[in-house]
Amino acid sequence: MARIGVFVCHCGENIARTVDIEKLTQEISNISGVVYSNHYRYVCSDPGQKMIRDTIKEHNLTAVVVAACSPLMHEVTFRRAAQEAGLNPYLVEMANIREHCSWVHQDKIRATEKAKEIVKTIIDKIKFARPLQTIQVPITRRALVIGGGVSGIQAALDLAKSGFQVTLIERQPSIGGNMARLSETFPTLDCSQCILTPKMVEVNRHPNIELITYAELEEVSGYVGNFKVKIKKKPRYVIEDLCTGCGDCANVCPVSIPNEFDRGLSWRKAIYIPFPQAVPAVYTLDEKSCLGLNPLACERCSQICTAKAIDYQQKPEIIEREVGAIIVATGYELLPAEQAKEYGWGIHPDIMDGLEFERMLSASGPTNGVVKRPSDGKTPKNVVFIQCVGSRDPARGVPYCSKICCMYTAKHALLYKHKVHDGNAYIFYMDIRAGGKGFEEFVTRVMEEERVLYIRGRASRVIPLNGKLIVQGIDTLSNQKIDIEADLVVLATSIVATHQNGLDSKLKITADQFGFIKEAHPKLRPVETMTAGVFLAGAVQAPKDILESVAQASGAASKVLELFSKGMIEREPIVAQVNEMTCSGCFDCLRICPYGAIQKKEIKDKQGNIIKYVANVNDAVCGGCGACTVNCRNHSMDLFGFTDQEIYSEIIAIA
Amino acid sequence: MNTQNQNNIKIAAFVCNWCSYAGADSAGTSRLQYDDSIRIIRFPCTGRIDPIFIIKAFETEVDGVLVSGCHPGDCHYSTGNFYARRRFNVFRSLMEFIGLDLRRLHFSWVSAAEGAKWANVVNKVSSEVKSIPNGKFKWALTYHKKNNGQNTEHKNKKTELSKKIKNLYESFIKEYNKPFPYEKENTLTEQLRTLAKNLLVNNKVNAIIGYKSSNFEKLTTPVVITNPESVNQLVWNRYCVNNLTSYLTRPKIKKLGKIGIVVKACDSKSIIGLIQENQINRDDIFIIGIQCDGVLENEKILEKCLSCSNRIPVIKNEYIYDKEIEIKLNVNVIDEAIKLIENSSIEERWNFWQEEFSRCIRCYACRTVCPFCYCETCITDKHRPQWISPSASPKGNFSWNLIRAFHLSGRCIGCNECSRVCPVNIHLDILNRKIALEIKKEFEYEAGVSIDVSPPLTTYRPDDSQEFIL
Structure with a gap:
């Protein structure tokens, strides 16, 4: 015969205000199977839990019902308390008389009646509850990191340095991600490449890291601690172990196409290395732009290659790995050109987005760091920067703030002024959001010391006219229409989620309406997903700067370490x-x-x-x-x- | 209208733990006030909610049921609500068809963040239930007089609708029961015997399930032949009404090893279903299709033969036929009956089915002849817990017939054996056909056509219809 103890919680006034606790407790004691019923002001408090523990022992209870708040809130608390008193935790259930009763009703008599029925339902349920044991599952102590940007790199290195095996996969021919494109980083103006490339090299060298570039996740099965993943490695038609990176092949290749890494500001060959510091420093033959592989059309690269590294017969390869945890670090993209038509982006070469300007400022970029107009190569004397292109604009772009644009635009203007001393920089902004260590000081410096003109208001459009770009806008502080004759226009286009290409459904994680992956809890579990064993790092979750991405990557790595540090994973026995x-x-x-x-x-x-x-x-x-x-x-x-x-x-x- | 009743209604809400339960929590956190008639039962997922639970809740005479879960695509288990959506789509149509007032049965998607939606849904459901004027809800009615004369709510034995349907059936049979050209029965029987003997002698099969003449004229009876010498018992004629495939899943038959079976075109469809459901191996059976020009019981052609459009078995090893006789009447009396019922009022439908089911004596003849009722222990024979009362009581009968109809959804191939053998002539054919039509309309699926297509309730499309969900 069941010996059920029922504990009714006042929750201060939260329940007691609308439910007659005394009456409820009294009526519950008459329900068959109940041998003990009592109430307490806060059952979740230490004395409340002690009361449960003591009563379990004293009355030899076989099951416990706590009539209080939602089980989603405190079920774990009370189950743990019962366990400490030697009762199987699955013999504890909660009757939700707060969220589902006292908070949503006002009539005290009816609410008390309803509360009684809620408690009775749970009492009748628990009569048939069985003691359950948690399920122990072994763990494969190897992690998969998806995405080789700075977040993925950081997470992989943290894990590898802790002594665990990591497989890092990257869709592009080289790791580095968007950070490798940047010139200098705000607010300290470190050279981006200088701080990133050592980490890239370390990833490649680290004995615990298996780097698979030009590859994507094909299939995932299994569960936390025991995932089986299939990685599809695309054919690069160059044998990675043989390629010396000498570049002879690219010299003879007859095909030139715009280099994606430089956002189309330079040219690359069909066989190419995206940038000089690429890791791995291995050439890749781009199947789409090659004159022809089947049948072979030119073969010049193969003829010149002394290392015999070219292999036209390569096929997509499926690599299978067993991993215990997965970190998703697939980063971000910029708003596609079509969505910023009013500023003529994608139509006129002298209108560019932030990443293009980064490449132009970069010492290793297409212009070796010299600021030039792409159209005629002249030095632009007037540069207009427009912020919030697509961001905070639900009608044409996205409603959210892209977070990093205020800072990188300030940096752009500063670097431009350093390179073109007699140039003028104008920035159209809505608000300056510089909440970060040293950020506000940086913006102030740009405004006051570098004499960059900040115009509060929006540019309405950009009109190409006689080799110039007329930027029409409004200064909302002086309430004046402004036309600026610019030589170059840089748009701070919004950050959008990377096209997941089915990755989210493969991993059973969910994306929000904008495509950013949802975290398990926005405040308390920011690096976890709802799928156990799958974690998030960097801008895949939301727009982030480098610092935040790296911090989150280390956070994700530490969550993986938490998992790996256990001998076994405990799973809920709800099976x-x-x-x-x-x-x-x-x-x-x-x-x-x-x-x-x-x-x-x-x-x-x-x-x-x-x-x-x-x-x-x-x-x-x-x-x-x-x-x-x-x-x-x-x-x-x-x-x-x-x-x-x-x-x-x-x-x-x-x- | 009794105001007392209106204030004391009770609505059972079956909600998933992750979205709607949390949504109700969020309504509480926001202190949104809503009707207090709701009683929540927590499930892990809407995919865990069996229609039998809803039937049980109605049986205990709650006044309404609400099922609520995550929006499509938000399921914590990724797909549970997709299956639930299909299941409840079918179940709701079934309930509508038997005349349940749909103001009592609601479905909604409420996410963990939608506290306000939860409050609105609850208020809407309770106000709909309250708007039903008949006072306290009565789930299963007692139609026929008990010995002591009590417990009798309706004394009239037959409803108007059931008389209309009876007339409809009779008029169809009268009109179409013309002599069919059954000329070659003897030739076909001879061919069947020869084939059977060959199969048995050459050990291609260990037994053959077929028909033999019975002691009564104009009646055949199933027979299992294991000895080649006995093949002359086999017959084929217009009285071979049984769907023999229900024998294939019997343990005694399965023990015999490889089996030959005589099937009509209609029966062959159930073999497709049985293979889909892993009950038989295609390689373990030898299917002898046989030309069928319609079968007679009591010298009346069966209703299904009137609407039979495909006279060639869909799956077969051999096909015994003389020459193809084109008989396409294509008149479907069952479909006409469905239309008749659908065009009746809720009360008429409700009373009609109540009366139908109240006659049930729980002999389970329907279950015995059904090729798809192969469960080792039927749900109605399970008593811990006892979802369906095993006695021939109004509640038990109502639950049993509804659950059986639901369990056949997407599987019934329309052999109508259940209604043929029913000693009290319950129109199970109409019920099963209705669900089959619904499934065809909603999921473009027809049972017994292809082995490779997943049965409709074991698959889903992300864009399945969900107009019925709040």
């Missing part, structure tokens, strides 16, 4: 279970299981003949959704924690 006696083996459950947790199992007689096949649940994989239970027509499948019998009792209790 499905088959009644092999009555299972008819239709395997509808297998068809719909989202976790692939169901296998066919042979049932044999004593002579070893197969009598039938039945479903079998892999506890370690089962996610506990219960979809299988409903597809099972004769209910041979049940779900611990939400068993048929428990649900039945609850339904009957409602009436």
